[in-house]
Every structure is written in C-alpha cells, then in structure tokens.
Amino acid sequence: MKERLRVIGLSKTKYLPDKNGRLQPKKVLDNIDFAVNDGEVFVILGPTGSGKTTLLRMLNRLDVPDSGRILFDGKDTEEWDVLELRRKIGMVFQTPALFDGTVEEDVLYGHRLRGDKDHAIAAELLSKAGLSTGFLHRSTRELSAGEKQKVAIARALANQPEVLLMDEPSSAQDPSSKASFENFVRKAAGTGLTVVMVTHDVEQARRLANRILLIVDGQKTAEEETRRLFGEDAPEIAKRFLEGNMEVTQE
C-alpha cells in the first residue's frame, strides 16, 4: 500500500504558564514516528493534553516541530509550497470557525481563493458532508454546532484534498450527528481519501480506525492495527488507557 505521510522523530517543547503565570518548558511531543497509508482511517488516540492536536497541526504546518521531519508523498513538507500542501492536506478543527456570510460562501472559500467561480459544486459538497442543500443560503451564524461542523467538512472537501485531518470532530455532536459523521468518514475513506483523526473517544476510534497511534504524555505508546490494539497482545500501557485506567494529564 502506498504511504501518504511519514513522520520521523518529531519533537516539540512548548512554554506553558504555570500557576504563577511563569512560562515553563514542557515537552509536548517526544521523538514521535509513524506512517499513514493511502486511503486508511488513521486515528491518533490519547488522553487530553497528550500532544495529539499539536501533532495534527504539524502535518499541515500550522505548527512547527523543534526537530524531526514529515514526508508527504515522499517529499519533506518543508519543501512543499505551504499553500499547495494545505490544499492537499485539508483540516477540520475541533471547534469550527465559520466565516460571516452564507453557508455557500463558506463552503466555497478555498475554491474562490484559487479563482474558481463554479458555484454548483457547493450543493454536492454539502450533501457529502451530510447537510441538505436547503442550508446553502442560510447564514453561518444561524447554525447549530453539529451543522457548523458539517459545513467545515464540506469546505475542506472543496479543495479536493488527498488527506483530511480532523481534530476531535464529533466532540460537540449529539449521538445521531455522531453516527452520520462516522458514516461520512467511512464513505470518504471508501473513495480513497486518507483520514487522520484525533480523538480521546476510545469507542469511536475502535469503530472507525484501520490503525491507531496511541500517544500518552507526548510519547508514542503504540502504533497498531485496530483489532490488534484491542486484542490480548496489546502493550500494557495501551491496555490501561483503553480500559480507562489512565490518569489524564492536564495541559
């Protein structure tokens, strides 16, 4: 299987304020290695504050590592034109921030940046993300959190990405929205889109992932196929986290 992303020895120290407001160094990622294959759903799983989001943000260069490399399609992401890289590696944030205007304008944001004026595509993208076309001319301010998330997904898809990064995408959703979101992920992966998703929801990871990277306190704890990670021969620390017996470190 073709390799889409390869991460080599990624480390990052952040300076975070302590109780007295003084900045203290904290190693949020420590020598992380992994690879993501073409068309798979790859889940980065770990407790809150374990460095998952920072890691995801490095994949499209919204954040930079102190050391280590990331290869996308065999080429160092630093060598890619960053704007082109971000169109190829789309991202959906945990809290979707939509722009002022209509849903259609929002969905076509990246599209318009490229000078493309084709409006027809918006309806198709919206229904792919699980929203009816009736939303097209609604204001983005009127939407619920779940609806906003779907618009954010449609907007990322408008760039025709090869990889879609998603940061806790269904954390604000009710059970039915969650189910429709998971359906979307399965379908998208079925069409060849590579999905890299961050979550702390063990059950969701188990339902969706082909493979899972488990990160605890900035360290790689496991990189396994899903059924192996949940099987008998999983690493001890992974078992502890998956059974819910792991102390959650606060950021």
Next chain:
Amino acid sequence: MIKVWASLLLVGIALFLSRIERARLESDIIIGTVRAFVQLLAIGYILDYIFDLRRVEYMLLLLTAMVLVGAFTSSRRAFRKRQGFFMAALGLGAGTALTIGLMVALKIISTEPKFLIPFSGMVIGNSMRACSILFERLTSEVRLSTPRIEAALALGATTAQAASAPMRASFRASMIPILDTVKVVGLIQLPGAMTGMLIAGARPTEAIKYQIVIMYMILCAVSITVSLVLFLSRRMYFEPGHRLADTIAQ
C-alpha cells in the same frame, strides 16, 4: 500678558474634586501639570531659537524627534513593542513627509519653520493617536479571530488573505477619531489652530481657510500612516510559512 500662575487655580479645583471623589488621582494631576509646564516651556524656548535661526537642519532634527517620540508612545500599545516602534516611526515619518511635502509643493504653505513645525506637529499628533488605536485594536482583533484566521490558513489562504477581516476592522477603528472630528469641525469644537488665529486677531474668514487645509491634511496623513503601519504590522502576528505566531494565543 496672560497670567499663567493664576491658572493654577484651575488645577487646584481638579485636585479638590479628585480628593472629594477619593479618585486618588492627585499625584497624576500634579505630575501631569508639572510635565505640561516643563514640556511647553522647553518647546517654547526651542521654537524661539529655531524660528530665529531659520536653518533647515535644526528644523528637520526637531521634526525627527517629534516623530520618534510619537512612535515610542504608540509602540507601547503594540503586540511587539520594539517592532512596533520601527513600524510606527516609519509610518509617522512617511505620513508627515508626504503630506507636508505635498502641501509645500502645491504652495499651500511655505517652508518657514513657523508654518512647518506647527503643521507637522498636528499631523504627527493625530497620526500617533490613530497608530495607537491601530496597534491596540489589531492585537485584540487577531486574538479574537484566531480560529477563523487558522481556518482560512488551513484552506490555503495566505496570511494577508486570512487576516484581512481583522485588519480591515482595525483600520476602520483607527480612522474613527479623525473622521468624527472632520465631520463635526466647527459645529462642536473650534480646533486649536483656528482658535489660536482668532485669539491672535485674525479674521474668522481667514482662520477657516487654514483650518480647512489642516483638516484635509490630517485626514490624508492619518490614512497614509495607518495604511503603512497596517501593512508592516502583519509581521508581528505571523511567522514565515503563513503561520500564526505561537505567542499570540498566550
């Protein structure tokens, strides 16, 4: 001769009211009063000297000092103070030089120090106020818009595209004071230059000619300063590679 010492009674009233209201502004009032006195006394003597000398280099030196003091004052409100100082100095310098240069070229004012220095002072003072508002507003707008800016960057926008909304909002905010002043000039307040001319005995119809020119000049200078500083200030918030600076979130 105007009785300066007698006017201290007015400061006394302000001090008295601060005491009654328990506002604890007494020391600020005293420091402000002394500073105003010393600063104006000093500039009075300096201007006397420069007006008599009629030497261009001394005048330019004074104007440069005025720009630097203005830039320093504005930069206290910038997200990165040192960078902000250079940006403000460049913006104030360019705004003043272009506007005053244009006025001289169009023969609206002469190059005599008694015209150039007060006109430049008005330009620098107003531009500095706009620049301070710009710095203050930009930081809060960029912080507030961080999720949207990052969403735009993640969709392949450049930093200029991603930050266009907060930049536009900050530009508008920094232009509000001068626009409001221009709108109501003469209706509420007779500006300083016009007041000065009237006190000195000029006819009101003569004084307004200067005032009209001054208002338009300030409007132009403020626009130039704010546009230039806005253009430069993107560097304070973004890193190379179209990325928001880590420090903005803290």
